[in-house]
Amino acid sequence: MDLALKPEHKTFADEVRDFARKNLSPATKAKTFSGKHYDRDDHMVWQQALGKKGWLAYTWPKKYGGPGWDITQRFLFENVLAEESAPRIIPFGVKMVGPVIYTFATDEQKERFLPGIRSSSVSWCQGYSEPGAGSDLANLRTRAKRDGDHYIVNGQKTWTSSAHWADWIFCLVRTNTEAKPQEGISFLLIDMKTPGITVRPIIMLDGAHHVNDVFFDNVRVPVANCIGKENEGWTCAKFLLANERLGIAEVPASKRGVRTLRSISEDPSLAEKIADVDLQVQALEMSELRALSAMAAGGAPGPEVSTLKVRGSEIQQRIAELAMEAVGEYAAPYQPGMLFQDTNETPVGPDHAPPAAPRYFNMRKTSIYGGSTEIQKNIVSKMVLGL
Amino acid sequence: MDLSLSDEQKQLQESAERFVREKYTFENRRKIAATERGWLLENWAQFAELGWLAIPFSEDDGGIGFGSIGTMIVMEQFGKGLVLEPFLPTVVLGGGLIASAGSKAQKEALLAPMIEGKKQFALAWLERQSRYNLADISLKATKEGAGWSLSGHKGVVYNAASADQIIVLARTAGSAREDKGLTLFVVDGKAKGLSRRDYPTQDAFRASELTFDKVSVGADAVLGKVDAAFPVVEDSVDRAIVALCAEATGCMDAINAATLEYIKTRKQFGVPIGKFQVLQHRMVDCFTNAQEARSMTLMASLKIDDKDGIVRRKAASGAKVQIGKSGKFCGQSAVQMHGGMGVTDELSVSHYFKRLTMIDMMFGNQQHHLTRYSNLAMAA
Numbered sequence: 001m002d003l004a005l006k007p008e009h010k011t012f013a014d015e016v017r018d019f020a021r022k023n024l025s026p027a028t029k030a031k032t033f034s035g036k037h038y039d040r041d042d043h044m045v046w047q048q049a050l051g052k053k054g055w056l057a058y059t060w061p062k063k064y065g066g067p068g069w070d071i072t073q074r075f076l077f078e079n080v081l082a083e084e085s086a087p088r089i090i091p092f093g094v095k096m097v098g099p100v101i102y103t104f105a106t107d108e109q110k111e112r113f114l115p116g117i118r119s120s121s122v123s124w125c126q127g128y129s130e131p132g133a134g135s136d137l138a139n140l141r142t143r144a145k146r147d148g149d150h151y152i153v154n155g156q157k158t159w160t161s162s163a164h165w166a167d168w169i170f171c172l173v174r175t176n177t178e179a180k181p182q183e184g185i186s187f188l189l190i191d192m193k194t195p196g197i198t199v200r201p202i203i204m205l206d207g208a209h210h211v212n213d214v215f216f217d218n219v220r221v222p223v224a225n226c227i228g229k230e231n232e233g234w235t236c237a238k239f240l241l242a243n244e245r246l247g248i249a250e251v252p253a254s255k256r257g258v259r260t261l262r263s264i265s266e267d268p269s270l271a272e273k274i275a276d277v278d279l280q281v282q283a284l285e286m287s288e289l290r291a292l293s294a295m296a297a298g299g300a301p302g303p304e305v306s307t308l309k310v311r312g313s314e315i316q317q318r319i320a321e322l323a324m325e326a327v328g329e330y331a332a333p334y335q336p337g338m339l340f341q342d343t344n345e346t347p348v349g350p351d352h353a354p355p356a357a358p359r360y361f362n363m364r365k366t367s368i369y370g371g372s373t374e375i376q377k378n379i380v381s382k383m384v385l386g387l
Numbered sequence: 388m389d390l391s392l393s394d395e396q397k398q399l400q401e402s403a404e405r406f407v408r409e410k411y412t413f414e415n416r417r418k419i420a421a422t423e424r425g426w427l428l429e430n431w432a433q434f435a436e437l438g439w440l441a442i443p444f445s446e447d448d449g450g451i452g453f454g455s456i457g458t459m460i461v462m463e464q465f466g467k468g469l470v471l472e473p474f475l476p477t478v479v480l481g482g483g484l485i486a487s488a489g490s491k492a493q494k495e496a497l498l499a500p501m502i503e504g505k506k507q508f509a510l511a512w513l514e515r516q517s518r519y520n521l522a523d524i525s526l527k528a529t530k531e532g533a534g535w536s537l538s539g540h541k542g543v544v545y546n547a548a549s550a551d552q553i554i555v556l557a558r559t560a561g562s563a564r565e566d567k568g569l570t571l572f573v574v575d576g577k578a579k580g581l582s583r584r585d586y587p588t589q590d591a592f593r594a595s596e597l598t599f600d601k602v603s604v605g606a607d608a609v610l611g612k613v614d615a616a617f618p619v620v621e622d623s624v625d626r627a628i629v630a631l632c633a634e635a636t637g638c639m640d641a642i643n644a645a646t647l648e649y650i651k652t653r654k655q656f657g658v659p660i661g662k663f664q665v666l667q668h669r670m671v672d673c674f675t676n677a678q679e680a681r682s683m684t685l686m687a688s689l690k691i692d693d694k695d696g697i698v699r700r701k702a703a704s705g706a707k708v709q710i711g712k713s714g715k716f717c718g719q720s721a722v723q724m725h726g727g728m729g730v731t732d733e734l735s736v737s738h739y740f741k742r743l744t745m746i747d748m749m750f751g752n753q754q755h756h757l758t759r760y761s762n763l764a765m766a767a
Contacts, residue, residue, distance in 0.1 A: 001396070001456050002389045003689045009388075072388040262765070275761035279683070279705050286682035293390040307675040374668070381667035385647055385674065 005072070013076045020084035023049040032085035035355025036339055037208060040165045043090055047120035050089070057094045057118045064102040064110070065118050071292045082252030090162060092124040093117040095247050097170045100187065100236045104228040113189065127157040127171035127190070127214060128237070135375050137172070138181040138234065142216060144173035144188060146223070151175070151188065153196075153219040159369070163199050163212040166192055176231050187233035189225040196220075204365075206358035207336050241371065246301045248370050249312030251285045257319040264352050265326040273325075277318045284311050303383035306376035313366035313373065320363040324356040331357040390685070396460060399453065402437060403464035406430075411468030413735045419471055420591040424549060426471040435504025440478055443626075448486050449499050455626065459633040459688040466637020469735075469742055471591060473507060476546040479630045480623055481508025484554055488571065488611030488619045497552060497573070509550035509576075511541035511597055512620065519751040521556075521620055522566040526599060528557035535559075535609070537572060537580075537602040547595035548585045550576045555599070559614050566617040571610040578602050590742040622696075625703035628750050629691045632684040632706045635746045639677040639717045642739040646673065646721040649728075649736075666724060673720050676713035683709035701763050704756040711753025714743035 005013075028042040050056040058077055060066025069077070089095070098117045101110055116122030133140035142155025153173060163169065169190050176184030190197070196219035201209045228236050258278045265274060288308055295301060324331045330349030337343045338354035347354050367373045381387045392400065410430060411419075419427055434440055442457040444450020451457075458479060465474060478501070485498045485508075500506045517523040526539025537557055547553060553574045561568025574581065580602040583595045611619050647670060650661035660666055687706035693699050718740040722729035725736050732738075747753060 001392065001685075001689060003686070005388065075388070271765060272757050272761045275757055275764055276708070278764060279708050279757075279760065280679075282686065282705060283679040283683050283709055286686045287678055289388075290390055290682060290685070297391070304678075307671070307678060311675065311679070377668045377671040378664070380671045380674065381664075385667075385670055387647075387651065387661045387667050387670065 005076075009072050009076060012073055013080055016077055016080040017084060019053060019055075020081055020086055024084060024086055028087060029085045032087065034338070034351065035359060038087050043087055043165075044120060044123065046087060047089060051119035051121075054118075056089065056120055057098060059095065060098065060102065060118075064098075064114055071289070071296050074292075075289065078252045079255070082256050085256075088250075088253065090123065091244070091247060092126050092162065092166070092170075093120065093122070096126060096240050096244060097124055097189070099243055100170070100227060100240050103239065104187075104236050109224075109227065122167045123162070123165055125160050125163045125166035125169045125192075125214075127160060127169045129159045130156060131158055135372055137237070138185070140172055140174060140185065142171065142173045143177070144175050144186060144221070146175070147220075149223045151221045151223060151226075153188070153190065153216045153221055155216050157214040157216075158212075159202070160199075160212045160214045161210050163192070163214050164201065164209070168192060169214065170227075172233055172237055175233075179231065182234040184231055185233040185237065186230050187227045187236040188221055189227065190216075190219065190221050194219050194221065204362065206362040207339070208358070208362065242301045242303075242305065244370050245309040245376070246288075246291070246305045248366075249284060249288055249308045250316055251281065251288055251312065254281045254312070254315050254319055255285070257316070257323070260352075261319060261322055261326065264323070264350070267326065270322065270326060273322055277315060277322065280311070280315050280318070284308065284315060287311075303379050306371070306379045309370060310367075310373050310376045316366050317360075317363045320356075320360040323352070324360040327353040327356045331360075392460075396453070396456060399442075399457060400460045400464070403439075403461045404467075406433070406437075407464050407468035407470065411470055413738075416469055416471065416591075416738075420587075425587065425591070425593040426473060426549075430472050432504055434472065434474070435502070439474075440482075440504060441502045443479065443483065444486050444498070444502070448494060449502050450486075455629060455688045455691045458626075458630050459684065462630045462633035463637040463640075463684075466634035466639075466742075467641045469591075469638070469641075469738055473509075473546040473549065473592075475627060475630060475634075476510060476550070477501065477506075477508045479627050480510040481550075481552070481554055483623045483626055484510065484571065484610060484619065487623065488616075492607070493573070493610065506551045507546060507549045509544050509546040509553045510556075510623075511544040511547065511553050512556040512624075513542050513544070514540055515542055519755045520564060521624060522569065522617060523564045524556055524558050524569055525563055526555065526557045528559050528570060528572060531603060534603060534605040535572065537574065537599045537604065539599050541597040541599070543588075543594050544597055545588075545592060545594045547576070547583060547597060548593055552576060553581075553597070554610060556616060556620055561614075568614050569616040569620070570613045571616045571620065572604055572608045573610050574599075574602060574604055574608065578604070588745065590738070590745045618696075622699065624750050625699055626691055628703045628707050629684065629687045631746050631749060632680070632687060632710045635710045635714050635743060636677065636681045636684050638739045638743050638746070639673075639680055639713060642717055642721045642736060642743070643670075643673050643677055645734070645736050645739070646670065646724050649725055653726075660724075669720055669724065673717045676716045680709055680713040697763055697767055701760055701767075704751075704760040704763065707751060707756040708753050708760060711747040711756070714747055715753075718743040 031038055057066045062068035101113050130140050144151035144153045171188045172185050173188050174184050175186040196217040198215040200213040202211045261274050330353040333348040335354040337345050338347055441450040442453045446452050482501050528535045528537045555572045555574050559570040580600045582598045585595045588594050650666055651659050653660050683706040687702040690702035691699055721736050722740050728734055729736050
């Protein structure tokens with residue numbers, strides 16, 4: 001047992017840092033500092049640079065074009081990028097649908113879809129939730145009816161992050177209405193340019209547009225776009241959710257958050273609250289490393305990773321809460337210009353004040369998305385504790 | 388970076404597991420706690436035979452060089468069985484202090500026989516007013532010829548009644564709470580002028596109040612340098628904290644397992660109470676707390692031998708905060724979910740609860756270590 005880094009890992013970290021410094025645009029970096037929202041280009045330019053280097057699909061096995069890194073390298077990669085103020089990698093392509101494709105798809109499908117995901121030349125979004133299928137995901141009703149070598153898709157997806165930016169959507173659709181809820185679902189890839197798809201923005205409580213409703217009105221999708229067997233999409237869905245939960249804890253970003261908190265807070269009464277969340281981040285990081293180390297020894301993430309998602313979201317919320325506490329009354333001035341536009345406007349109050357309250361509001365989502373805290377606890381209760 | 392146990396470490400874990408399984412059933416422990424000594428010489432002899440008393444020490448000091456991870460492994464199993472043998476005062480604290488500050492002669496006279504199972508130690512640092520301040524020491528040692536004379540009081544000295552030698556933190560210079568001017572002395576447990584009031588603790592360990600009335604010791608009783616004991620003691624206490632954290636993770640695993648079993652079998656309203664979501668989620672929170680406690684203990688065990696003192700101190704305090712928080716959550720939840728049975732003496736659950744509670748009180752509670760960690764993090 002050892003936490004120390006070998007010399008080759010130190011060299012590796014330097015290489016990642018050097019790459020980030022050369023390839024991250026100053027404008028994008030500045031947005032990370034000021035809490036301003038990224039636009040599509042901020043993400044795409046950065047992800048395509050990573051893709052070109054062969055680093056975007058950094059969790060993939062070598063066989064599918066990943067770099068074949070060990071857990072130490074992944075850990076360093078994520079941490080160095082966060083330290084260098086890189087935007088988070090949009091997970092829907094490389095972290096979510098990519099692994100589903102290389103695990104469950106045919107060779108032809110792999111060849112067709114994996115290169116665009118690896119290079120970020122094609123961007124993706126996730127069609128899981130529906131108005132009537134939130135925590136009870138298997139209750140989804142978007143219907144895909146077979147018509148020769150096509151499906152005709154009708155229905156609605158909601159809370160679809162980045163749908164307004166995406167080229168493709170991966171969808172859970174119902175292909176059998178007779179079977180038990182989990183047994184009539186298929187995993188379908190749909191080109192967002194297909195006629196019959198409408199995207200409607202949902203504006204969130206912080207004024208931001210990240211998520212959307214996506215409507216399907218007689219959308220024709222080739223049967224060749226179904227991943228895995230028809231009606232067996234729930235297997236892909238669960239595999240993807242387990243991967244999602246592992247990546248969602250956002251430890252490197254929280255570490256950056258703690259450092260920022262220490263640098264902005266002058267009130268000594270906040271110091272111990274910051275210390276407390278700092279220690280929570282460390283415990284989470286070590287738990288995540290233990291889980292990864294167990295996984296490296298064999299297999300997919302187990303149901304216990306749900307606890308990482310629960311704690312990760314609570315920690316992100318706590319950090320946002322403390323950042324707001326730190327600015328006190330200057331949390332109040334509403335300055336959307338500072339968050340959404342290129343502007344030379346000077347902020348009312350301290351520089352870090354404009355995003356503080358919106359971020360606090362926005363972070364409430366973390367214990368709701370990707371399976372709410374309550375759903376995660378149900379999973380652990382059933383799968384780990386046998387209750 | 389590697390978080391897996393080596394084959395040797397796995398063997399150690401298995402042998403400690405076996406000891407607890409065979410010797411520390413709940414009923415057996417009750418009997419051991421009721422003996423005059425409060426622990427068994429035959430168990431201690433077995434520790435010596437298995438090489439456990441040599442675990443943390445380097446081969447130069449006659450140890451087997453398993454380091455802090457070795458200590459973590461056995462302490463975790465001791466926590467599962469609520470083991471009463473004085474591993475912490477004798478091996479981790481006493482042995483640790485002698486290994487880090489002792490002269491060659493002291494190591495030969497004290498550490499070598501301890502490793503063979505022939506000596507017991509106790510650390511007497513606390514005084515009635517000290518609370519968690521290791522420098523708040525007023526027991527005075529004054530020069531007396533070539534040697535020293537010790538007078539004053541020490542409190543809650545674990546294992547004092549069984550100790551062949553008591554290591555005493557005394558003030559040789561400076562004012563009451565100054566960290567300079569402190570010196571360690573090795574005092575014979577039967578020294579003239581030393582009197583004891585022995586008692587059991589809440590969690591069935593043994594401790595004593597000690598009164599020193601002009602206890603004379605030779606110049607060779609000084610452990611380490613005169614007036615410069617504070618950093619040595621702080622370091623040793625930090626190691627003891629990490630060992631305690633490992634014990635606490637074992638306690639948490641055991642108390643969670645007992646509670647899980649209980650809510651699966653106890654029926655009310657016609658169903659096992661574990662069918663109720665409110666208890667399921669509380670049980671999941673217990674599980675998560677124990678996971679985090681294990682993570683922080685592992686991290687602290689890996690960092691407590693670091694060259695950088697700030698890293699060591701932050702690691703110990705960070706883990707102690709987590710153990711205080713998680714121990715309280717698991718302990719209180721276990722009692723609550725056991726209902727009336729949780730507040731009886733009859734089930735093991737209340738005994739784990741008491742041990743977890745006393746672990747939080749030892750060497751600084753959650754709040755104390757949060758403040759210490761915060762100050763260290765701000766200074767860095």
